[in-house]
Amino acid sequence: MTLIADLVSLHQVDSQARALRSRLEGAQRHKAIQERQGAQLQTRMDEVRAQIRHHQSTAANHEAESGSVDSRIESLRQQLNASTNPRQYSAILAEMKTLQSKRDEIDELALAQMQKAEELQTKLTEIEQQAAERAKVVDVAKAEFETCRSEVAERLASLEQERAAAAARVPxxxxxxxxxxxxxxxxxxxxxxxxxxxxxxxxxxxxxxxxxxxxxxxxxxxxxxxxxxxxxxxxxxxxxxxxxxxx
Ligand SMILES: [Zn+2]
Structure with a gap:
């Protein structure tokens, strides 16, 4: 064969091998992109879960604080009932009112934290759904890649051999x-x-x-x-x- 004929033969196997490799790389790239997006959703879920836990624990702290203010109010109420001195009575009453408004403020804070946690819970549910959808896409991409690899592998190996043989004839x-x-x-x-x-x-x-x-x-x-x-x-x-x- 002439050099040009050898080059044409080389070109035929080389371009087929390249096409197969690029098909395989395409499937691999697609799989990697889907996996990366899946991992991003996972990270996002972890972040939102941590935020929910934070708001819940802040709410629990507020509730505990509210409870202790309540106990204090309750003991003042007993003192109030037992009080016979009008000045002492009005002093206790004033302190009770102060504590009650403080407790209401704390309850507001606890409620706000619980609301934030609930909003995040709604968001988390959405992300979980997205992640579940993405997981299906990842599984499909993985299966496609495996199918492509098994289909291509054997053909590619023989083409590589043919290519090497054709290349050996070219200076x-x-x-x-x-x-x-x-x-x-x-x-x-x-x-x-x-x-x-x-x-x-x-x-x-x-x-x-x-x-x-x-x-x-x-x-x-x-x-x-x-x-x-x-x-x-x-x-x-x-x-x-x-x-x-x-x-
Ligand atoms: Zn040209």
């Missing part, structure tokens, strides 16, 4: 040029040299459509063992009949 410098172009154009390392007008010697690169000098056509047509690249896009050029005999 180092041409192989480097091929790999550079393949990396640049997602596997499309080769381009057909298209004849626009044979008589006027007009040729273009089939990939980038830029003009290719007639000398490059002449070189390729006369010696298929010298690789010719498109001046514009650097893809390796081939003549259509080479592809036709090897596809």
């Amino acid at each position: 180092r410098s041409e192989l480097d040029a091929f790999t550079r172009a393949a990396d640049l154009y997602e596997g499309e390392a080769m381009a057909e040299l298209v004849t626009i007008d044979l008589r006027r010697r007009e040729y273009v690169c089939g990939a980038c459509n830029m003009e290719v000098p007639a000398e490059k056509y002449a070189s390729l047509a006369s010696n298929p063992n010298v690789a010719v690249t498109c001046t514009s896009c650097q893809r390796i050029l081939f003549l259509p009949q080479v592809a036709a005999t090897h596809s």
Whole structure:
């Protein structure tokens, strides 16, 4: 086989292997994104749960404080009932009123904390639902990735072997040029040299459509063992009949 024919063979297996790899990487990326979003929801749930616990414990502290103020009010009420001295009576009554309004304030605070906890509980329920939905999506993405991997793995392994064999037939410098172009154009390392007008010697690169000098056509047509690249896009050029005999 000529160098160009070897390059065309290499291109065929290389582009198939690249397509399979990118399909596998796509499935893996999708899985990773879903897992990351799942983990973010988990973190959010942990945060909201911690906030709820904080508000509940603050509310419990307020309630305990309210209870102790209540006990104090109750003991004042007994003193009040037992009091016979009008001045002492009104002093106790005034203190009771002060304590009652203090207790009401504390009760308000406790209530506000409980309301916050309840609002957060509603929010938590929403996030939990989102997380449950996301968990299903993650499971699907995982299964898809596994399916893709098992489908692709065997085919990819044999393509890699074919690719290595095809690459071994191509000299180092041409192989480097091929790999550079393949990396640049997602596997499309080769381009057909298209004849626009044979008589006027007009040729273009089939990939980038830029003009290719007639000398490059002449070189390729006369010696298929010298690789010719498109001046514009650097893809390796081939003549259509080479592809036709090897596809
Ligand atoms: Zn080109």
